[in-house]
Amino acid sequence: MMKRLLFILCLLPAFAFAQEETDIKYMAGAVPVVNGKVLFKKEIKAPNLSKDQIFDAVQAWANTRFKTDKGNWGQVAYSNKEEGQIACYGSEHMVFADKTFSLDRAKVNYRVNFICTPGKCDMEITNIHYIYPEDSKDRLPAEDWITDEQAMNKDQTKLIKRIAKFRIKTVDMVESLFEGAEKSLGVQPSAPQAIAAAPVVTPPAQTVENIAATSGDALQGYKRIAPDKIPGNIIKMLSEEWMLITGGNGEKYNPMTASWGGLGYLYNKPVAFCFISPARYTYDLMDNGETYTLTFYTETYREALNYCGHNSGKDADKVKGAGLTTITTPSGSKAFSEAWMIIECRKMISQTINIDGISDPQLKKQWAGKAMHKMFIGEILNVWVK
Structure with a gap:
């Protein structure tokens, strides 16, 4: 029984990726390319906040998010309140599978830029590249690895198996970063999470x-x-x-x-x-x-x-x-x-x-x-x- 349980547990990471590959959010168009560079962008609207309020909130979140912690590294490299600009560097582990006797992961490095103005914050994530395996001296740029052209088949109906895990984990990481910034400004996340308490059901008339x-x-x-x-x-x-x-x-x-x-x-x-x-x-x-x-x-x-x-x-x-x-x-x-x-x-x-x-x-x-x-x-x- 114990051996059977261990075998099932070892299969779980692979099973998870097999499921995620079919999710439409990872398919064509999931990785935007601008002027030949992978560039994720989001405009976060906070109409009731001033430029300074937005800057202070984003900087406070960034100082917490981009720091050295448990093998991950990051820093707020530049901030200018007058200009409303913040630039951060992130470097963290991207875990693909963590089995009993093996660990499959890469190091991902990236840059995040914020421009704060009255009522909104423009956020960009770019300069993404991977180190894989971790002891490799080569860096894999996102442009050569996770774009539609590189990561999908000719008909753009499937993800290429050996690259899928990089694309999936990158899209998930970007979503998490956007959501963190949104929450720092009190903005409803683009994809609302389920409430972790008793479900709230609205009567039919309340559409x-x-x-x-x-x-x-x-x-x-x-x-x-x-x-x-x-x-x-x-x-x-x-x-x-x-x-x-x-x-x-x-x-x-x-x-x-x-x-x-x-x-x-x-x-x-x-x-x-x-x-x-x-x-x-x-x-x-x-x-x-x-x-x-x-x-x-x-x-x-x-x-x-x-x-x-x-x-x-x-x-x-x-x-x-x-x-x-x-x-x-x-x-x-x-x-x-x-x-x-x-x-x-x-x-x-x-x-x-x-x-x-x-x-x-x-x-x-x-x-x-x-x-x-x-x-x-x-x-x-x-x-x-x-």
Whole structure:
């Protein structure tokens, strides 16, 4: 049995590539060539951000992405805020197969250029070449290796087997780089990821077409989408990136930083749920209100979220202190224009957690004698993204 399992595991990498070769995204046109050079380009639009905001966000992401880590090497080679230009070099391992007793990989080197202007960032990936095998002194330029002319058969219906792995891994790497830059600016990825929590299903009447036609639900600077089109990994968005819960309306409202919650489907409605301690100022606003918002931000606004998590709206103008800009939804809920995504909810269920309902012994001991959080479950009314 053990030998059979080892044999299956060894076949998995090869099987994966056999599957990927048929994916249309790797076929004709997947590797663009401009003036004889492989050049991947993307215009990332961020209409609500200034040139300096875009530059700062992209540079912060680049400093993290292009660095020496676990055998990979990279650096931000040039940056000029006044000109809005950033240039980076990347060098990393491209693993084709990692079997029990053998490792098939290459080294890929490349350059990434950014030009930041008001409302957008132009990103280019070029100068791609490979070192394969790793101890080779020869460099294989992408132009001689992964273009349609080099990597596909004459009819452009199939990838050439020995080259396919380079082309596939390069396209995947480029997609990952583009997505990383997009996320740094709070832009919805071009190919939305599935949510890693309970699936959100939209009732038949809530189609994208009739949502887009409802002008009364428009929010300037945002595009309205259906709940089942929410992008990103909700677990990562909450646990690592956090959100603001904003309760209240009119002149009396308050945001609080939160990392507990999720998305799902309940009573035939798409819902979002969150948890609030009775010690928080937002607690009473949520208790007494009908609608509220959950808003999500890029790393650029980490300090604003930190501020909202450590200061109370009872004592000061919390919104002003965090440097946020209030906007009002058509339903009267409050949100902030710095958010890349706004989820507006109507309170459907609110229930304080009972200590007797906690099954985990350690959690029960931890929370014994303490004030318990209240869970708020809200029907998702609107979702807006930049």
